[in-house]
Amino acid sequence: MIRHSNKRNAVRMSKTVRRISAAAAGLSAVALLAGCAKNAPQDTWQPKGPNAQKIDDLQKPVFAIAGIVGIIVFAAIGYALFKFKDRGQPIPEQTHGKPVLEIGMTILPAVILAGIGIFTFQTIFDLAKTDDTEMVINVTGQQWWWEYDYPVQEQYGITDPIITSGQLVIPSGTKVLLRETSRDVIHSYWIPALNGKRDAVPGRVHTLRLEADEPGIYAGQCTEFCGLSHAVMRMETVALSKDDFAAWVKGQLSLAASPTEGSLAQEGESVFLNQCVRCHQVNGLKKADGSPAIAAPEDNVWSGAAPNLTHLMSRNTFAGASWNLLTKQCRKDVWEASSEEFGKRYLAGVTEECLNQTDLRRWLRNAPAMKPMYADPTKLEETGGKYRGMPNLGLSEDDIDKLVAYLATLK
Ligand SMILES: [Cu+2]
Numbered sequence: 001m002i003r004h005s006n007k008r009n010a011v012r013m014s015k016t017v018r019r020i021s022a023a024a025a026g027l028s029a030v031a032l033l034a035g036c037a038k039n040a041p042q043d044t045w046q047p048k049g050p051n052a053q054k055i056d057d058l059q060k061p062v063f064a065i066a067g068i069v070g071i072i073v074f075a076a077i078g079y080a081l082f083k084f085k086d087r088g089q090p091i092p093e094q095t096h097g098k099p100v101l102e103i104g105m106t107i108l109p110a111v112i113l114a115g116i117g118i119f120t121f122q123t124i125f126d127l128a129k130t131d132d133t134e135m136v137i138n139v140t141g142q143q144w145w146w147e148y149d150y151p152v153q154e155q156y157g158i159t160d161p162i163i164t165s166g167q168l169v170i171p172s173g174t175k176v177l178l179r180e181t182s183r184d185v186i187h188s189y190w191i192p193a194l195n196g197k198r199d200a201v202p203g204r205v206h207t208l209r210l211e212a213d214e215p216g217i218y219a220g221q222c223t224e225f226c227g228l229s230h231a232v233m234r235m236e237t238v239a240l241s242k243d244d245f246a247a248w249v250k251g252q253l254s255l256a257a258s259p260t261e262g263s264l265a266q267e268g269e270s271v272f273l274n275q276c277v278r279c280h281q282v283n284g285l286k287k288a289d290g291s292p293a294i295a296a297p298e299d300n301v302w303s304g305a306a307p308n309l310t311h312l313m314s315r316n317t318f319a320g321a322s323w324n325l326l327t328k329q330c331r332k333d334v335w336e337a338s339s340e341e342f343g344k345r346y347l348a349g350v351t352e353e354c355l356n357q358t359d360l361r362r363w364l365r366n367a368p369a370m371k372p373m374y375a376d377p378t379k380l381e382e383t384g385g386k387y388r389g390m391p392n393l394g395l396s397e398d399d400i401d402k403l404v405a406y407l408a409t410l411k
Helices: 003-036 050-083 099-127 242-253 264-275 328-335 339-347 355-363 397-407
Strands: 135-142 145-150 162-165 167-171 174-182 185-191 197-200 204-212 217-220 234-241
Touching: 050 145, 050 217, 099 135, 135 167, 135 197, 145 167, 162 167, 162 242, 162 328, 167 174, 174 197, 174 217, 185 204, 185 217, 217 339, 234 242, 242 339, 264 397, 328 339, 355 397
Parallel strands: 135 174, 167 234
Antiparallel strands: 135 145, 145 162, 174 204, 185 197, 217 234
């Protein structure tokens, strides 16, 4: 009787075991397939610059060693499971201790870990190196987008500070040092193809080295949970050849030109002056009577609250690099351009036929509906009364037409 129920239990057990292993196998297959995704710009196994390469040179052998150890352990467990399965044999003789095995199995992992430790330390120190920096860019995390501020660096033609957002533009083959901080909560800057992560902490400056071997776009995302719209706080680093970078700098330093007299864009400019300048800076923008729209219109200053829009059309994305300013096809053309072609494509910016009007209009119609933000004055208890993001301004479709025409002139 007892034997019988034992047997039934054993049958039930093995069914459960089989089900669990089937589920595990299924999950691993999915994970493996996901690992093979073709269009995976944030793949940590594809370094595109020296810093990411250093990490890769460390992680590959570590994964290999861990993999071999894993296979040996699983093989030993499997062997023991089958070899010593209960077949009704007598209980083996009970002994205590196997000193050689115990000491050996303590020393071996210690040696392996110490070996990995030496290389890990070396890589950490290599990655922290800053004394051969060639360019400095200040990076500020915000809820939920990144601001980039290029201090004056004459050798690159940066004769005035440049402020931009979303897409960080750097010259390829140049050791760029990011000086990161944050205006609100902790964020983390991460472009997997170029380097590991670094937290951006309010009141502190952390450094992170970026260097891209080839021109191209490298995608990333904020990797420190930073509140409501953390999931749509993305960023891209754009590497341009040195000549193309110089051309980009020149473009960024220019002030916004006034739209032609009597055009729709000019009407858009006055809507912008009424609705948008309390948060957004456009360098060089003046009121109808010729007086400056804000205190220092000639200066490339940051607003402290919202992205500087002077050269909106020179970037491909908006609102935390989470929506495209380019239509799908145009964006694909830029992403897939060869490294020789890339600079030309990127510098062309967002042309009229490439502008993704659908998403830009959706943003102007009701930004918080697209990206959750603390922008409703009646719901600010969570933030202690502070706004975060762009409110729904209740614009008419007429005003949106005008604004789109105006924004399209901000090359
Ligand atoms: Cu963030």
